[in-house]
Amino acid sequence: MNGLQSGFGAWNPIAWTLLFLGVLVIALLVRSRGRRDYKRGTGQTRVFLSGNEEPEERGGLHVRGDNLYWGMIDGLAAYYRRVRALHTGVLSDYVAWLVGALALMFVILVLVG
Amino acid sequence: MSIGNFPFVVAALLIVLGLYALLFKRNLIKMVIGISLIETGVNLFLVMAGYRTGGMAPIYTLAPTPIRDMVLPTPQALTLTSIVIGLATTALLLSFAVFIHRHYGTLDIQEIKELNG
Amino acid sequence: MNALLVHAPVLLVAVPLLGAFAVPILGKLGRGVRDAFVGLIIAATAALAGLLAANFFAAGAVPFVYQLGGQSVGIPLLSGGIPIRILFEIDGLSAFMALITALITLTGAVFSFSYWRNRSGGTLYFSLFLLLTAGIFGMELTGDLFNFFVFLEITSIAACGLIGFRVWLRRSQEAGFKVMALYTLSGLFVLLAIGLLYSEYGGLNIGYLASTIGTGILDKVALGLLLTGLAMKAGAVPLHMWAPDAYGEAPAPMSAVLVANSQASLYAVFRIVFTLFSATVSATALGWILIVLALLTIFVGVTMALVQSDIKRLVAYGAVSQIGYMLLGVGVGLAVSAQAAPPAYGFVAIQGGLFHMLNDAACVGLLFFASGAVIRAAGTRDLNRMGGLAHHMKWTTVFFAIGAFALAGVPPFNGFASKFLIYEASFQLSPFLSIVAILSSILLLAVFVKGFQAAFLGPRPSQPVEKAPVGMLVPMAVLAVFVIGLGLFPGFFVDHIVTPAAKALWDGPAAYITTVIGLGG
Numbered sequence: 211m212n213g214l215q216s217g218f219g220a221w222n223p224i225a226w227t228l229l230f231l232g233v234l235v236i237a238l239l240v241r242s243r244g245r246r247d248y249k250r251g252t253g254q255t256r257v258f259l260s261g262n263e264e265p266e267e268r269g270g271l272h273v274r275g276d277n278l279y280w281g282m283i284d285g286l287a288a289y290y291r292r293v294r295a296l297h298t299g300v301l302s303d304y305v306a307w308l309v310g311a312l313a314l315m316f317v318i319l320v321l322v323g
Numbered sequence: 324m325s326i327g328n329f330p331f332v333v334a335a336l337l338i339v340l341g342l343y344a345l346l347f348k349r350n351l352i353k354m355v356i357g358i359s360l361i362e363t364g365v366n367l368f369l370v371m372a373g374y375r376t377g378g379m380a381p382i383y384t385l386a387p388t389p390i391r392d393m394v395l396p397t398p399q400a401l402t403l404t405s406i407v408i409g410l411a412t413t414a415l416l417l418s419f420a421v422f423i424h425r426h427y428g429t430l431d432i433q434e435i436k437e438l439n440g
Numbered sequence: 441m442n443a444l445l446v447h448a449p450v451l452l453v454a455v456p457l458l459g460a461f462a463v464p465i466l467g468k469l470g471r472g473v474r475d476a477f478v479g480l481i482i483a484a485t486a487a488l489a490g491l492l493a494a495n496f497f498a499a500g501a502v503p504f505v506y507q508l509g510g511q512s513v514g515i516p517l518l519s520g521g522i523p524i525r526i527l528f529e530i531d532g533l534s535a536f537m538a539l540i541t542a543l544i545t546l547t548g549a550v551f552s553f554s555y556w557r558n559r560s561g562g563t564l565y566f567s568l569f570l571l572l573t574a575g576i577f578g579m580e581l582t583g584d585l586f587n588f589f590v591f592l593e594i595t596s597i598a599a600c601g602l603i604g605f606r607v608w609l610r611r612s613q614e615a616g617f618k619v620m621a622l623y624t625l626s627g628l629f630v631l632l633a634i635g636l637l638y639s640e641y642g643g644l645n646i647g648y649l650a651s652t653i654g655t656g657i658l659d660k661v662a663l664g665l666l667l668t669g670l671a672m673k674a675g676a677v678p679l680h681m682w683a684p685d686a687y688g689e690a691p692a693p694m695s696a697v698l699v700a701n702s703q704a705s706l707y708a709v710f711r712i713v714f715t716l717f718s719a720t721v722s723a724t725a726l727g728w729i730l731i732v733l734a735l736l737t738i739f740v741g742v743t744m745a746l747v748q749s750d751i752k753r754l755v756a757y758g759a760v761s762q763i764g765y766m767l768l769g770v771g772v773g774l775a776v777s778a779q780a781a782p783p784a785y786g787f788v789a790i791q792g793g794l795f796h797m798l799n800d801a802a803c804v805g806l807l808f809f810a811s812g813a814v815i816r817a818a819g820t821r822d823l824n825r826m827g828g829l830a831h832h833m834k835w836t837t838v839f840f841a842i843g844a845f846a847l848a849g850v851p852p853f854n855g856f857a858s859k860f861l862i863y864e865a866s867f868q869l870s871p872f873l874s875i876v877a878i879l880s881s882i883l884l885l886a887v888f889v890k891g892f893q894a895a896f897l898g899p900r901p902s903q904p905v906e907k908a909p910v911g912m913l914v915p916m917a918v919l920a921v922f923v924i925g926l927g928l929f930p931g932f933f934v935d936h937i938v939t940p941a942a943k944a945l946w947d948g949p950a951a952y953i954t955t956v957i958g959l960g961g
Binding site: 345355 | 684748
């Protein structure tokens with residue numbers, strides 16, 4: 211019907227979406243069999259942070275964007291130190307990359323081609 | 324005495340000088356001059372590509388009756404187009420340089436690296 | 441109607457060009473007149489592109505040539521076997537790229553209307569915008585190398601004018617200077633290569649040159665110059681460093697159109713490598729050069745995106761990394777196309793790479809529009825200082841999420857459809873390629889989760905938030921509909937639009953050449 215064939219596999223998004231909706235229906239069925247005494251907006255849904263009440267001033271509660279993947283970035287620190295240092299922001303370095311790539315391309319094409 | 328390959332050598336020399344100015348000079352205006360030198364080198368190369376030894380200008384009107392060899396007119400059209408394009412790009416580059424000086428207070432390319440990383 | 445169809449290739453360049461020069465005059469009559477005129481021009485251009493592509497694909501995707509001036513001028517097309525007129529040649533790949541450009545410029549223009557609603561200076565912006573549109577269409581439709589160079593420079597100048605448009609911001613001037621210097625340098629490399637080819641063969645037409653090109657050292661030098669110059673404009677690592685500056689500092693609607701500009705340069709790389717220089721260097725070597733560039737682009741693009749704290753630079757590095765996927769798909773196809781019995785996965789790889797161009801244009805456009813709305817609402821571009829926008833801007837949140845999931849290759853969106861083809865095909869060539877590609881897709885999802893969390897999630901913001909106006913939501917909705925539609929019905933689009941484009945590359949330059957050479961007979 212509608213779908214992609216790659217020669218080694220097939221992908222049919224309509225079938226996938228129907229499967230996804232089916233699983234969603236099953237999940238909602240399971241949810242509907244839960245407790246009936248859960249009400250939103252009452253004291254049951256108040257937020258506590260490590261046992262303390264949520265402060266009124268919520269400005270400092272949002273995890274900053276830079277802190278989100280601290281572990282991964284710190285793990286790759288050696289790679290980032292070198293690669294970020296290469297992105298200097300100076301135009302002469304950009305032109306040097308261009309001329310270097312041109313020279314490399316000449317060497318490869320003349321030797322290999 | 325024919326001129327040989329000398330103009331091509333000059334064109335290559337101009338391009339190399341322009342690249343040197345782009346790579347090793349720190350003043351923005353000198354970099355723009357470097358780009359202009361590269362343009363000149365490429366335009367010289369284009370014009371020389373159409374030259375035929377002993378040829379005359381490619382104009383048929385009032386040409387001498389046994390028509391001698393003419394140089395190719397197409398590279399001359401290409402060069403004119405390229406000169407005009409070079410004018411537009413140099414104007415834009417220089418106007419950006421003026422605004423950069425107004426904002427940063429310097430024309431040193433090593434100081435203008437706020438957008439890095 | 442028939443006249444429109446016959447002249448559509450040149451009208452696609454002429455109509456935006458007319459608009460670009462008429463807008464400053466009509467802009468004096470008032471903002472409404474200017475907006476209506478620009479809308480009319482862009483709608484006409486998009487309709488022409490759709491008409492051209494629909495007619496072309498329905499007629500079996502046979503390449504055809506459009507002669508400027510027609511027969512009435514009395515000058516023959518070929519003189520001694522060399523085409524002496526400027527010819528536009530439309531084949532499958534050109535028509536496909538014209539469709540992509542039409543989509544992005546149409547939605548970009550509609551977004552620009554509401555972007556410039558309360559600011560002054562929009563008239564000149566629209567003039568440059570229409571000039572850029574004309575240049576991109578010209579680059580994609582022309583069959584003449586020097587004409588291509590002229591359109592390349594037109595797009596360079598217009599794009600840099602738009603990047604540095606807001607002269608009161610210091611960073612945009614810095615970005616404008618750097619990008620203009622690099623674009624000019626790469627344009628000069630391209631011109632040098634064109635001069636070399638002209639002095640060797642005496643012709644400038646791509647079809648003619650492809651039929652007579654040899655394997656000498658001058659041809660290889662020309663190929664190296666063209667490939668490096670155009671790969672720099674497309675944004676391949678290690679020549680990509682201008683791209684985050686350019687996409688990040690341009691006004692939000694322009695970033696999407698700049699991506700279309702980069703894709704047009706990528707189209708030129710494919711045209712040169714597949715059609716023009718097919719006889720010069722072995723396809724395997726060229727294919728592996730493209731694959732190495734692609735892997736570098738994919739990996740460095742996405743890892744640099746992870747550490748950005750500016751939302752537009754984040755999306756810009758994501759866009760840079762997606763160019764790598766297109767290079768990977770087409771590179772794999774090129775690397776195996778020279779074998780005696782080329783395996784079928786080469787064709788699938790090219791299909792994946794070209795389909796990804798369409799998907800990437802739609803998704804990145806959607807993401808840039810959404811970031812523009814976010815910057816407007818939060819008043820800042822720093823990801824560390826915004827938050828909680830989902831409470832007020834529900835539609836923008838949904839659109840950003842759709843764009844992010846689609847670009848990262850999450851089913852059932854369109855990014856997965858094209859990446860599926862690329863993964864499967866590149867795995868057959870070497871498993872390492874598809875491992876890098878898949879891991880980078882996962883990292884890209886992480887990158888956009890970072891952007892989404894920093895901008896939209898969190899407690900309600902303390903300052904008032906300016907919601908995105910309808911004029912900004914409509915182009916986002918159009919692109920989101922495209923993203924979902926391309927995702928749910930990929931087979932239709934791949935069979936009718938992408939396969940003729942892929943065939944134009946896979947079957948070799950023979951069809952392209954005979955369309956031009958056969959004009960004399």
